[in-house]
Amino acid sequence: MYEFDAIQRNVRVHSGRDALAALPDEMRRLGARRAFVVSGRSVAAGTNLVDRIRGLIGDRLVGGFHAIRKDAPASDVEAAVAAARACQADLLLAVGAGSVIKAVRVISILLSEAAPMRDLCTQYPEGGAPVSPKLPAAKLPIVNILTAPTSAQNRAGSALKDDLGGARLEFFDPKTRPASIFWDADALMTAPESLIRSTGFSVYWRALMNVGTMVDANPLVQGDRSHAHRLAMRSLPRAVSTAEYGARIDLCAAALLQNRDEDDGGRPFDTHRIARIVYALAAPIFNRHDAVNQAEAHAALTAATIRMHGDVCPSVVSAIGRAIVGQGDGRGQDETAMSPAVVADVVEQQFRSLGMCVRLRDLGLETPDWGYVIAQAQRNFNADRAREFADETERRKLEQTLEAAW
Numbered sequence: 001m002y003e004f005d006a007i008q009r010n011v012r013v014h015s016g017r018d019a020l021a022a023l024p025d026e027m028r029r030l031g032a033r034r035a036f037v038v039s040g041r042s043v044a045a046g047t048n049l050v051d052r053i054r055g056l057i058g059d060r061l062v063g064g065f066h067a068i069r070k071d072a073p074a075s076d077v078e079a080a081v082a083a084a085r086a087c088q089a090d091l092l093l094a095v096g097a098g099s100v101i102k103a104v105r106v107i108s109i110l111l112s113e114a115a116p117m118r119d120l121c122t123q124y125p126e127g128g129a130p131v132s133p134k135l136p137a138a139k140l141p142i143v144n145i146l147t148a149p150t151s152a153q154n155r156a157g158s159a160l161k162d163d164l165g166g167a168r169l170e171f172f173d174p175k176t177r178p179a180s181i182f183w184d185a186d187a188l189m190t191a192p193e194s195l196i197r198s199t200g201f202s203v204y205w206r207a208l209m210n211v212g213t214m215v216d217a218n219p220l221v222q223g224d225r226s227h228a229h230r231l232a233m234r235s236l237p238r239a240v241s242t243a244e245y246g247a248r249i250d251l252c253a254a255a256l257l258q259n260r261d262e263d264d265g266g267r268p269f270d271t272h273r274i275a276r277i278v279y280a281l282a283a284p285i286f287n288r289h290d291a292v293n294q295a296e297a298h299a300a301l302t303a304a305t306i307r308m309h310g311d312v313c314p315s316v317v318s319a320i321g322r323a324i325v326g327q328g329d330g331r332g333q334d335e336t337a338m339s340p341a342v343v344a345d346v347v348e349q350q351f352r353s354l355g356m357c358v359r360l361r362d363l364g365l366e367t368p369d370w371g372y373v374i375a376q377a378q379r380n381f382n383a384d385r386a387r388e389f390a391d392e393t394e395r396r397k398l399e400q401t402l403e404a405a406w
Contacts, residue, residue: 004218004265011154013256015183015249020145023056026180027091030141036089037064038080038104039096043147047190049095053145063087068096071161071287072103074117074169081110092140094178097148097191097199098294102158104142105176112137121160122170122381130381132172139175145182148191148199149239149251151206153181154259157382161287167379168287183252185245196248197240197355198295203255204232204354205298209275210261211323212316220264228257229323236354272316277305280383281402284376285365292363299356300363303344304405308397310340317343324350360406370402 014022027035037053044050044066054061065080084092084107094104106117113120113135123131144153152158156177159168191199207229214225235250282297310317314337321343338346348358357363377398378389388394 001216001218004220006218006220006264009154009177009263011178012180013183014180015252017185017245019182019184020052020056020187022180023053023143023182026143027057027060030091030179032091032141033060034062034087034089035060035091035093036062036084036087037066037093037095038068038084038107039064039066039094039100040068041066043096043100043190047147047187049145049147049187049190052186053093053095062089068100068103070099070290070293072099072106072158073161073163075163077103077106077110077160078117080107084111090140092142093145094142095145095147095187097146097195098150098152098202101144101146101150101152102155103160104144105156105158105173106160106171108139108142108176109135109171109173112139118169120171122172124167124379129387130379130385132170132381135171135173135175139173142176142178143180143182144178145184145187146252147187148195149188149203149248149255150199151203151255151258153252154178154256159283165288167376168283170381181256183249185249188248188252189243189245191248193240196251198293200232200236200239200248200251201295201299201354201356203228203251203258204236205295205302206258206275207232207254208320208323209278210258210266210271212274212313212319213271214319215315218265221261221266224257224261224264224266228254228261231257240355272313273309274302274305274313274316274320276383277309277398277401278302280377280380280389281305281373281398281405283380283383284373285360287376288372289363289365292365296357296363297360299351300358300360301401301405302351303348303358305401306340306344306347308401308404310343314340321346360402368402368406370399373402374398 065083068076092104094101156174157172159170210225231250231254235247238247278301286292286294286297317340318338321338324346
């Protein structure tokens with residue numbers, strides 16, 4: 001835990017009432033004169049955020065694309081790239097949550113790199129390790145204006161939905177991290193209860209998974225994970241049920257701490273087997289089924305994964321259970337062990353109390369195609385960097401996990 005490297009990355013965070021008023025100063029700081037705004041249809045049609053931005057920066061807002069759909073389909077991104085290029089944009093404003101924010105990172109890549117989209121994403125050679133292409137070109141600066149809490153806000157990687165039905169298209173470029181992030185109170189309050197529940201739960205789920213390996217983390221990561229869990233646990237119910245913007249900002253802060261976790265030397269996607277399996281199996285489910293979001297897929301898979309794989313990492317599972325029942329936060333070794341079966345029951349009970357389904361069959365899925373899900377899970381770089389899931393024994397365990405979660 002004491003052998004680590006940490007990187008403190010530059011990003012400005014503007015938070016609170018009328019935080020968006022700092023946008024003109026941010027543009028001046030970045031030397032930008034031609035801003036291009038990207039959002040989904042609901043933000044453009046159902047809020048005044050684009051008008052607020054126009055009122056703040058005037059004719060420096062030169063265009064926009066307002067049709068990014070769930071999970072950022074590649075065709076939406078390509079259309080946005082064409083529109084931004086036609087406007088000669090020199091700054092990208094992402095207004096929204098996860099899908100929009102990760103889409104804008106790829107828009108920045110495609111505006112700068114000369115190769116086709118599918119040559120720029122992570123490659124999976126047959127029988128070999130995944131290869132993330134080097135993307136040397138300078139990138140347009142990005143400003144993220146959040147309408148909901150998301151750990152996408154300060155990352156360098158993005159995954160797009162493949163319109164052709166294949167695996168997600170994964171991109172990584174540190175130069176696409178945002179120059180600034182806005183947690184504007186009014187912008188955050190535009191999100192409906194359903195969106196806050198799903199995005200907030202995703203933040204909480206990651207915080208809960210990270211508690212499982214708190215004891216082995218370095219001192220900086222322990223702080224990130226401990227406080228992210230504390231913020232998410234106390235704020236999620238309030239963010240959904242009240243008109244208090246502070247609870248939503250708390251969730252944004254928890255998500256930013258999850259970003260910092262990795263910069264401080266943590267490996268949040270490699271924390272333990274439970275998190276890796278849920279993450280890998282969930283991605284193809286919510287990418288294929290438009291009616292299912294990431295939070296719902298994670299919630300429906302977690303208990304079954306604990307039951308099927310908890311014996312491999314009993315201390316992790318016990319720490320997760322204790323964090324839920326309030327007997328610890330994972331920073332020390334607690335004498336009270338909790339079995340995988342008990343923890344799975346505790347997880348189900350808590351997730352239900354947060355309004356989440358805990359079975360895949362309750363998400364309105366069609367007849368399950370486990371072969372497709374597993375094939376895509378085996379190509380998830382974040383969850384399986386060493387390609388362990390390609391092993392036939394591992395494949396069978398993944399199939400059994402899906403059957404148990406159904």
